[in-house]
Structures are given as structure tokens and as C-alpha cells.
Amino acid sequence: MPVPGTSQVPASGSSSPDAPHGDCVLLKHGEVYLKGGNRHMFTHRLLDNLRHALDDLSGPTWVRTRRNVTVIGGDVPLDELTARARQVIGFNAVEPAARVPSTEEAITAAVLDALGTARAERPGITFAVRVKRRDKAFPMTGTDFARVLGARAQEALDGLPVDLSHPDVRVSVEIDQDVSYVSWRRLPGLSGLPVGSSGRALALLSGGFDSPVAAHRAMRRGLRVDYVHFTGAPYTNPASLYKAYALARELNRYQPGGRMYVVALGKAQKRLALAGADRLQVVAQRRLMVRTASALARRARSEALVTGDSLGQVASQTVANMAAVDEAATLPVLRPLLGWEKQEIIDEARSLGTAEISVLPDEDCCQLLAPPRVTTRAPMRELRTVERRLEIDEIVEELLSTVQILRPGRDATPEGPSEGAADCATEPTTTPVPSA
Numbered sequence: 001m002p003v004p005g006t007s008q009v010p011a012s013g014s015s016s017p018d019a020p021h022g023d024c025v026l027l028k029h030g031e032v033y034l035k036g037g038n039r040h041m042f043t044h045r046l047l048d049n050l051r052h053a054l055d056d057l058s059g060p061t062w063v064r065t066r067r068n069v070t071v072i073g074g075d076v077p078l079d080e081l082t083a084r085a086r087q088v089i090g091f092n093a094v095e096p097a098a099r100v101p102s103t104e105e106a107i108t109a110a111v112l113d114a115l116g117t118a119r120a121e122r123p124g125i126t127f128a129v130r131v132k133r134r135d136k137a138f139p140m141t142g143t144d145f146a147r148v149l150g151a152r153a154q155e156a157l158d159g160l161p162v163d164l165s166h167p168d169v170r171v172s173v174e175i176d177q178d179v180s181y182v183s184w185r186r187l188p189g190l191s192g193l194p195v196g197s198s199g200r201a202l203a204l205l206s207g208g209f210d211s212p213v214a215a216h217r218a219m220r221r222g223l224r225v226d227y228v229h230f231t232g233a234p235y236t237n238p239a240s241l242y243k244a245y246a247l248a249r250e251l252n253r254y255q256p257g258g259r260m261y262v263v264a265l266g267k268a269q270k271r272l273a274l275a276g277a278d279r280l281q282v283v284a285q286r287r288l289m290v291r292t293a294s295a296l297a298r299r300a301r302s303e304a305l306v307t308g309d310s311l312g313q314v315a316s317q318t319v320a321n322m323a324a325v326d327e328a329a330t331l332p333v334l335r336p337l338l339g340w341e342k343q344e345i346i347d348e349a350r351s352l353g354t355a356e357i358s359v360l361p362d363e364d365c366c367q368l369l370a371p372p373r374v375t376t377r378a379p380m381r382e383l384r385t386v387e388r389r390l391e392i393d394e395i396v397e398e399l400l401s402t403v404q405i406l407r408p409g410r411d412a413t414p415e416g417p418s419e420g421a422a423d424c425a426t427e428p429t430t431t432p433v434p435s436a
């Protein structure tokens with residue numbers, strides 16, 4: 001019998017959910033299961049996202065759900081199936097498992113097989129067996145059967161030591177009517193709410209560490225995220241755009257493909273500087289960004305903006321400056337990282353796979369024309385005066401008329417940023433921005 005989690009070959013006999021045995025992956029529903037009367041809506045969204053995530057794997061797959069557990073399988077290597085399921089937001093745990101008939105003999109054989117493999121991988125392990133009996137017709141209680149299985153494993157595996165409190169390996173047996181599941185590896189899933197269950201948002205995506213993490217956190221609270229990136233074009237090179245594109249592509253591994261809007265802000269930045277923005281330049285630019293982003297978001301039926309601000313991280317991220325930025329937005333500005341420390345953000349960026357991209361050098365538009373000292377308390381009256389001099393609404397209209405839309409694809413395997421950059425340089429799928 002193939003061993004869960006170690007197979008590099010297609011899962012044998014698992015091409016149908018009705019086959020009596022084979023490999024599969026158990027997905028434990030997270031927060032969705034705590035929902036009340038509208039739980040079915042969340043579950044529906046979760047399963048839709050799961051199917052979308054599985055649809056470009058190398059072979060056919062199947063999905064079956066019972067209560068708070070979804071089981072997936074197919075003619076796909078188990079590792080591939082497991083890795084893909086772990087990118088779907090909304091499952092607490094992901095467990096590669098062996099699917100066997102619900103008989104004492106078949107379950108015992110699977111447990112011995114699992115423990116044999118675990119011991120071969122890590123000699124000297126302790127173990128425990130936990131049995132959940134969903135089919136009450138099974139002739140033993142869960143506790144009794146766990147004892148029997150433990151004793152048989154000790155007998156067959158030279159007295160392998162049991163540790164019920166802190167075992168190195170916990171074999172989990174779930175007994176259903178016809179089929180039972182035996183697993184011994186419980187991998188953390190991306191808990192949270194299914195993408196799309198909270199609506200849509202537009203994330204302001206720079207090439208830095210923070211905004212990709214913020215966008216991902218927004219996804220984990222159920223928002224489906226599109227992205228907008230502002231470049232300093234025509235005064236900066238396209239490095240920041242390449243990075244933002246590669247970041248968006250990485251982030252789209254966690255949701256059905258979000259679009260990326262690209263806005264060339266350079267000329268408008270220069271006009272702000274010429275209008276005397278001076279120490280207000282950075283906040284004035286940020287206000288222009290959220291004005292433009294709000295208009296774009298409304299056209300795309302998004303209900304909020306998302307930024308990577310963290311309180312006090314830099315001068316432009318004080319409460320006063322955030323308030324000045326919010327005043328220019330016509331949609332709520334969500335800041336999922338407000339209370340995060342930089343190191344926490346970087347650690348999360350590493351685990352998401354965005355850190356290697358963010359660390360690359362670029363010419364971010366915010367550095368263009370940045371004054372030597374940025375005010376920590378931009379006065380609203382002065383900001384408004386500068387904006388009036390410029391007819392700011394006309395500038396927003398001009399920016400909107402030149403927006404490009406890119407569609408960063410979801411990839412089965414993460415690719416390096418340079419490949420993202422190469423793709424972006426020849427990106428053929430630009431579309432005119434939809435009108436209001």
C-alpha cells in the first residue's frame with residue numbers, strides 16, 4: 001500500500017472517490033465550520049476555490065465533502081495534491097492519508113504500514129493512535145480500537161514505544177461507513193475565510209515586503225484581491241513593475257487570478273513638486289494614489305483598498321499622515337499590518353515566497369522626488385491648497401485614462417522573479433481599463 005506523504009508516483013487506485021483503497025488528502029475545514037445559518041455559502045466558496053486550485057494539476061482529481069472534512073484524490077502525485085491544497089485559504093489542517101475499507105484487518109494493515117514508514121524515516125520515535133468512529137456500526141468503540149491497534153503495532157514493530165501525551169507520531173484513524181482514513185502527518189493549512197466570501201478589495205502593491213503580506217492577509221479574511229501598482233514612469237526604470245508583477249503572480253497562487261492595474265505616476269509626481277508640495281510630497285503622492293485607486297476599485301466593484309502600512313514604521317505612516325491619506329480615499333482603507341513589527345512582516349513574506357522578490361533592487365516611485373525630510377504631520381489645509389493648484393481631479397482622470405491591466409497567472413510552482421520580469425516585459429495580455 002502506498003504510504004501517505006511519501007509517494008512520488010501517482011496515487012494508486014485513487015482516481016475515483018468510490019475505489020475501496022488508495023491515497024488521498026484530508027482537508028479539515030477551519031473557521032467556516034464555526035459559521036451559523038450561512039455556513040453553506042462559505043463552504044460553497046471554499047470548495048469552489050479548491051476546485052479552481054486543483055484544475056490545472058497534471059491529472060484528473062476528485063473532491064468529496066462530508067460535514068467539516070473534505071477529501072481529495074486523483075491521478076496526481078500525492079505530494080503535488082498536498083502542496084496545492086495547502087495553498088487554499090480556509091483549511092486548518094491538511095493530512096495526506098491512506099483510504100482503506102472499513103474493516104479491522106484493512107485499517108490495522110494501514111496503521112502498521114504508516115508506523116513502519118515513520119520509523120524508517122525517524123528511528124527511535126514514540127507513537128500514539130487516535131481513532132474517530134463516525135460509523136457507529138463499527139464493532140468496537142474508538143478507544144478500544146485505538147488500544148488494539150497500539151498493541152498490534154508494538155507487537156509487529158519490536159515494541160515501538162507508546163507516548164500518549166507527546167508522541168513523535170500520532171496516527172489518526174477516521175472510520176466512515178465504507179471507507180476509513182489513516183493518516184500520520186498533519187500539516188498546517190492556511191486557515192481563515194475562503195477568498196471571495198468577504199467581497200473584493202484593491203491592494204496597493206509596491207515592490208516592497210509589506211504590501212504583498214498585507215494583500216495576503218486580506219485574502220485570508222475572505223477578500224478577493226486585485227492589485228494596483230504605481231510606477232515613476234517615465235522617470236524610473238521598469239524594475240518596480242517587474243517586481244510587482246512577480247509578486248502578484250506569487251500571490252495569485254492563493255486565489256483565483258487577481259488583476260493588476262499599472263499606473264504611471266511620474267509626471268503627476270513632478271506636477272505636485274512644481275506646485276510646491278515640498279515636505280508634503282510623500283503624503284500628497286499617497287493621497288493621489290488612493291484617489292486613483294478608489295476610482296479604479298469602484299470600476300472593478302471592489303469595496304475597499306488595502307495597504308501595507310504599519311503604524312510608525314516610517315515618517316509617512318504616523319496616525320496623522322494616515323488620516324490625511326484616508327481623507328482622500330472614497331473607500332475604506334484597510335491596513336492589515338497596522339500592528340505588525342517589521343521582522344514579523346519579513347518572516348511572513350519568507351513563508352509566502354514573496355521575500356525573495358521584494359528584496360531585489362528597484363526604483364520605487366516613492367523615492368522619486370522624495371524630500372530629505374518627510375513631515376510626520378501633514379497639515380490638511382496645505383495639502384488641499386497644493387491639490388487645488390493642480391486641479392487634482394483632472395490629474396486622476398488623466399491617470400485613469402492610461403491605466404494598463406495585467407493578468408499575472410497562477411503557477412503550479414513558484415518561479416524566480418527574473419522569470420516574472422521577463423514575462424512582464426513581453427506581457428501580451430494588457431487590456432484597456434473598464435470605464436465607469
Ligand SMILES: Nc1ncnc2c1ncn2[C@@H]1O[C@H](COP(=O)(O)OP(=O)(O)OP(=O)(O)O)[C@@H](O)[C@H]1O
Pocket residue numbers: 203204205206207208209210211212228229230231306307308309313314316317364365366
Ligand atoms: N509604488 C507603489 N504602488 C502601489 N502602492 C504603493 C506604492 N508605494 C507605496 N504603496 C502603498 O503604500 C504603502 C506604504 O508604503 P511605504 O513606502 O510608506 O512603506 P513600505 O514600508 O516601504 O511599504 P512596502 O514594503 O509595502 O513598500 C505600501 O505598503 C503600499 O500599500
